[in-house]
Every structure is written in C-alpha cells, then in structure tokens.
Amino acid sequence: MTDGPTYGFDTLQIHAGAKPDPATGARQTPIYQTTAYVFRDADHAAALFNLQEVGFIYSRLTNPTVAVLQERIATLEGGVGAVCCSSGHAAQIMALFPLMGPGKNIIASTRLYGGTVTQFSQTIKRFGWSCKFVDFDDVEAVKAAVDDDTRAIFGEAIANPGGYIMDVRSIADVADAAGVPLIIDNTSATPYLCRPIEHGATLVVHSTTKYLTGNGTVTGGAIVDSGKFDWSANDKFPSLSQPEPAYHGLKFHETFGPLAFTFHGIAIGLRDLGMTMNPQAAHYTLMGTETLSLRMDRHVANATKIANWLEKDDRVDYVTYAGLESSPYFDRVKTVCPKGAGGLFTFAVKGGYDACVKLVNSLEIFSHVANLGDTRSLIIHSASTTHRQLSAEQQEAAGAGANVVRVSIGTEDADDLIADLDQALAKATS
Ligand SMILES: *Cc1c(COP(=O)(O)O)cnc(C)c1O
Numbered sequence: 001m002t003d004g005p006t007y008g009f010d011t012l013q014i015h016a017g018a019k020p021d022p023a024t025g026a027r028q029t030p031i032y033q034t035t036a037y038v039f040r041d042a043d044h045a046a047a048l049f050n051l052q053e054v055g056f057i058y059s060r061l062t063n064p065t066v067a068v069l070q071e072r073i074a075t076l077e078g079g080v081g082a083v084c085c086s087s088g089h090a091a092q093i094m095a096l097f098p099l100m101g102p103g104k105n106i107i108a109s110t111r112l113y114g115g116t117v118t119q120f121s122q123t124i125k126r127f128g129w130s131c132k133f134v135d136f137d138d139v140e141a142v143k144a145a146v147d148d149d150t151r152a153i154f155g156e157a158i159a160n161p162g163g164y165i166m167d168v169r170s171i172a173d174v175a176d177a178a179g180v181p182l183i184i185d186n187t188s189a190t191p192y193l194c195r196p197i198e199h200g201a202t203l204v205v206h207s208t209t210k211y212l213t214g215n216g217t218v219t220g221g222a223i224v225d226s227g228k229f230d231w232s233a234n235d236k237f238p239s240l241s242q243p244e245p246a247y248h249g250l251k252f253h254e255t256f257g258p259l260a261f262t263f264h265g266i267a268i269g270l271r272d273l274g275m276t277m278n279p280q281a282a283h284y285t286l287m288g289t290e291t292l293s294l295r296m297d298r299h300v301a302n303a304t305k306i307a308n309w310l311e312k313d314d315r316v317d318y319v320t321y322a323g324l325e326s327s328p329y330f331d332r333v334k335t336v337c338p339k340g341a342g343g344l345f346t347f348a349v350k351g352g353y354d355a356c357v358k359l360v361n362s363l364e365i366f367s368h369v370a371n372l373g374d375t376r377s378l379i380i381h382s383a384s385t386t387h388r389q390l391s392a393e394q395q396e397a398a399g400a401g402a403n404v405v406r407v408s409i410g411t412e413d414a415d416d417l418i419a420d421l422d423q424a425l426a427k428a429t430s
Contacts, residue, residue: 009192009293010293012072012075013072013289013291013292016071016072016075016076017072017074017075029068029286030065032063032064032065033280034059034063035058035059036058036059037057045057050247050248051247051250051255051267059276059279060270060274061267061276062270063282064279065286066084066277066278066279066282068282068286069084069208069285069286069289070082072286073191073222073224074224074225076191077195077196077204078191078198079224079225079226080227080258080259081224081225081227081261081263082222082223082224083222083223083262083265083266084208084220084221084222084277085220085221085222085270085275085277086219086220086275086278086281087207087209087221087275088185088187088205088206088208088210088219088220088221089115089119089207090221090273090275091206091222091223092116092185092205092221093119093124094221094223094273094275095152095183095203095205095223096124096129096151096152097269097273098237098239098240098261098264098265098268098269099151099180099236099239100127100151100152101129101151102127102128102129103128103149104129104130104149104150104151105147105149106120106131106132106151106152106153106154107131107132107133107142107146107152108120108132108133108134108153108154108155109133109134109135109136109154109159109166110134110394110397111136111155111156111166111397111398111399112155112156112159112160112185112398113156113159113160113161113185114161114382114386114388114389114400115386116185117133117387117390117394117398118390120154132145135397136166136167136171137167139170139174142171143174143178146174146180150178150180152175152181152182152183153171153175153178153181154182154183155168155171155183155184155185156184156185156186156188157184157185157186157188157194157196158189158193158322158337158341158344159188159399160187160344160372161344161382161386161398161404161406163322163329163341163344163346164322165329165337165341166336167332168182168184168196168199168200169200169335172200172201173200175200176200179233179236180236181203181229182200182203183204183205184196184204185207186204186205187205187210187211188210188211188342188344188372188373190211190296191204191292193296193300193338193339193340194336194337197226197228199336201226202225202228202229203224203225203226203261204224205221205222205223206222206224207219207220208220208221208285208288209221210371210372210373211292211295211299211343212292212373213285213288214291214292214295214375215288215376216369216371216374217284218280218285219281220282223265225258225261225265227258227259227261231260232254239252239264240253240264241253241254244268246268252267295375296339296343297339297340298411299409299411300339300342300343301340302414303323303340303341303343303344303345303409304323304324304341305414306407306414306417306418306421307321307323307345308324309418310347310421311326315425315426315428315429316347316348316350316425317349318348319347319348320345320346320347320399321341321345322341322342322345323340323341327341329341343372343408344372344373344407344408344409345406345409346400346404346405347404347405348401348404349404350429351403351428351429352402353383353384353402356383356402356404357381357384358427358428359427360379360380360381360405362423362424362427363379363420364424365412366378366379366407366417366420366421366424368380370385370386372408373408374408374410375410375411377407377410377412377417378407378408379406379407380406382395382405382406383401383402383404387400
C-alpha cells in the first residue's frame with residue numbers, strides 16, 4: 001500500500017505495510033519466527049552484505065513481521081522510514097547514536113517521562129554525551145542553550161506525566177536555525193492525535209509499549225525519520241555524511257538520500273547495538289495499531305469527562321489536563337493535537353503524599369502500575385515510583401510533585417471510573 005490513492009488514517013492503521021502473505025495467502029501478517037534467511041546464491045549474499053540489495057539476512061537487523069510494523073508506523077507518522085527496536089528507551093539511544101559523539105550535547109525539555117530524564121541526565125554521560133534541560137515554553141532560553149557541540153533537540157508532544165503540550169513548531173524553528181534535528185517523543189500523543197513531522201520535527205520516537213500496542217503486552221520502540229533533514233549541510237553529522245569504514249567507505253546520506261537515517265539505524269544501529277524488536281512483539285503491536293484511532297477517541301472522551309469531574313471536586317487541588325478550559329495549554333492543543341489532549345493527566349490530592357498513597361491503595365478498577373496507554377485505567381504516584389530517582393526540584397519541574405498522582409485513563413465506562421475515584425478519594429481524604 002505504498003502507491004495509489006491516499007487513504008485516511010483509519011484505513012492506513014489497518015493496511016499500511018501489510019499485504020497477503022505471498023507464500024500462503026495468509027491475510028493476517030504471519031509471525032516470521034526465524035533467525036536467518038536462505039540466500040539465493042553467494043552473489044545474492046554478497047550484495048545483501050554490501051547494502052547493494054535490500055533483503056533479509058539475519059533477524060537482529062531485519063525481519064518480515066517487524067518490517068511491516070516499521071512501514072506502518074512510518075506511514076502513520078508521515079515519515080519516509082522507521083526502525084523498530086526493543087523498547088522506547090532503546091529507540092531514544094538509537095535515535096541519538098548516529099548524531100552524537102564524545103563531548104556532544106542535546107537540549108531536552110524539562111517536562112519528560114521520568115525514565116528519560118534519568119537516561120539523559122545520568123546514563124548518557126557514560127558515552128561522553130550530555131544534556132541541557134530547558135523549559136521549552138521559554139524559546140529564547142532554548143536558543144541560548146544551543147552551542148557548537150549541540151547535535152539534537154528533544155521533547156515530548158504531550159509530556160508525561162503532566163498535561164503539558166509542547167509548541168513543536170516554535171522549537172523546530174530553533175532546531176532549524178541551529179542546523180540540528182528536532183526529535184519528538186510522540187508516545188503519549190500517538191500519530192492519531194499529533195503528527196510532529198507536520199510541525200517541523202525531523203525524527204519521531206515511540207515507546208510502542210504504550211498506546212500503539214494498547215494493552216500492556218509487549219515492550220517495543222520505533223524511530224521514524226521525516227527524510228527531510230540535510231545531513232550533509234554542515235560537518236556536524238559525520239556518521240551520515242562521511243565515509244563509513246565498516247561498509248567499505250560507503251556514505252549513507254549520499255547513497256540512500258532521504259532514507260539515510262533509516263538505513264543507518266538498521267545497518268549500523270541494530271547490527272552493532274543489537275536492540276532488536278522480536279517478531280512476536282511486532283505481531284502484538286501490529287494488532288494494536290489496527291484499532292489505534294478507535295481507542296484514542298475513547299481515551300480522549302473518557303479523560304475529558306473524568307478531568308472535568310475531578311476539577312470540580314473539593315478533595316482535589318488541581319487537574320493538569322490540557323483538554324480542560326482552565327489549562328494554559330487549552331488553545332495550543334487545538335493546533336498541536338487537533339483530535340484531543342490524550343488520555344494522560346495528573347491531579348493533586350489535598351492531603352499530599354499520604355493521601356496519594358491511600359488513594360492509590362483504595363482504587364478498585366484502576367491498577368497501580370508503572371505503565372500507560374493500556375485499555376485498562378492505570379494510576380501511579382510518580383514521586384514514590386517513576387520519578388523517585390529525581391530531585392524534588394526535578395520532580396516539580398516534571399509535574400510530578402509529592403501531592404500529585406498520574407492517571408492513564410482507559411477505555412472502560414467513564415461513569416464506573418468516576419465512581420471508583422469517588423470512593424477512593426473518600427478514603428484518601430477522610
Ligand atoms: C514508556 C515511555 C518511554 C520508555 O519506553 P519503554 O518502552 O518503557 O522503554 C519513553 N517515553 C515515554 C513518553 C514513555 O511513556
């Protein structure tokens with residue numbers, strides 16, 4: 001489904017990348033549970049290894065089931081290609097790997113998934129990389145943070161955990177002026193609610209663990225390339241613009257043009273970092289993508305109803321859902337996420353840390369888990385769990401203070417969820 005008419009999102013989420021299996025006619029994409037693929041002959045093998053022909057060699061690099069998911073996610077995001085990998089965090093490392101080197105830095109939003117803050121503030125230092133965290137609503141501060149060693153700017157369209165919506169276009173302009181790519185983590189929004197490439201993003205990363213799979217079964221990640229960045233415009237990105245010694249001096253950008261980043265992600269990234277998605281995971285995620293828009297519409301409708309109910313409740317201090325009229329991001333949502341502000345928000349409970357712990361313990365339908373984007377409603381007290389490794393200051397900046405819980409609203413009956421929150425808030429604040 002790459003040529004022909006332009007189909008709508010609901011059609012593409014089911015069909016993009018897939019066709020009946022050529023060997024058997026199987027209508028659903030088979031799970032190609034194989035490690036290796038037989039070469040036609042020795043010349044065919046040599047051509048594959050030289051990247052002169054595209055095909056399947058070994059499942060650390062490519063697998064037909066995973067390839068369908070890659071094409072589907074790339075299509076839904078409006079990119080030219082995608083590489084799937086073993087988790088969202090793997091996707092972030094794989095996105096940065098071709099761009100970075102010792103002494104290079106990235107600029108990231110202060111409002112990010114807690115695990116990402118830890119990855120960027122601690123772990124990447126082991127590679128000699130560093131990160132400057134900046135408030136992305138202060139565009140001048142983002143501009144001022146750019147220096148000669150900056151190689152990327154990174155933010156989340158809908159930021160986890162706090163109901164923050166990033167003005168993607170204003171930061172894309174800063175990245176363009178600096179000659180570096182803007183990477184958007186689109187996990188919380190999904191391509192149904194937000195298409196970052198249309199707002200100027202170069203790369204989009206996903207934790208497919210969340211809404212794309214949709215039911216909490218498998219971990220996975222994806223890196224989508226817009227194909228629009230000129231990797232040879234300056235000397236900042238030698239991995240893409242300069243000869244690659246491990247492929248007989250091949251230059252990825254010159255050879256593969258707009259697909260350079262995607263080919264590099266497979267031929268170097270997966271080959272050498274080995275953060276591969278397995279075909280079983282790809283199968284579950286392909287099943288999930290088929291119903292993405294249906295689920296997201298329900299997540300948004302439920303979240304809107306529940307956020308409005310909570311906001312009027314005396315036991316609640318505030319609710320940070322960008323779909324609420326009281327949100328400072330209510331207008332921005334209409335541009336960045338025209339189909340709604342997602343299913344994720346936080347609220348502050350009167351009674352602080354202890355009340356939050358009691359609330360989490362008293363809920364019946366909501367599960368207390370470190371996940372989001374499930375059909376089930378989920379809750380977590382970020383300060384005692386996902387954001388525990390952060391300083392109090394970082395917790396506040398990330399919207400995860402001690403009195404705040406994060407909910408991922410599922411697709412159950414909204415009235416049942418409200419009744420559950422009502423009884424648990426009664427126990428928490430009595
Ligand atoms: C979960 C998540 C990640 C990390 O993904 P994993 O699949 O758990 O590695 C990154 N960013 C966001 C916004 C997430 O929600």
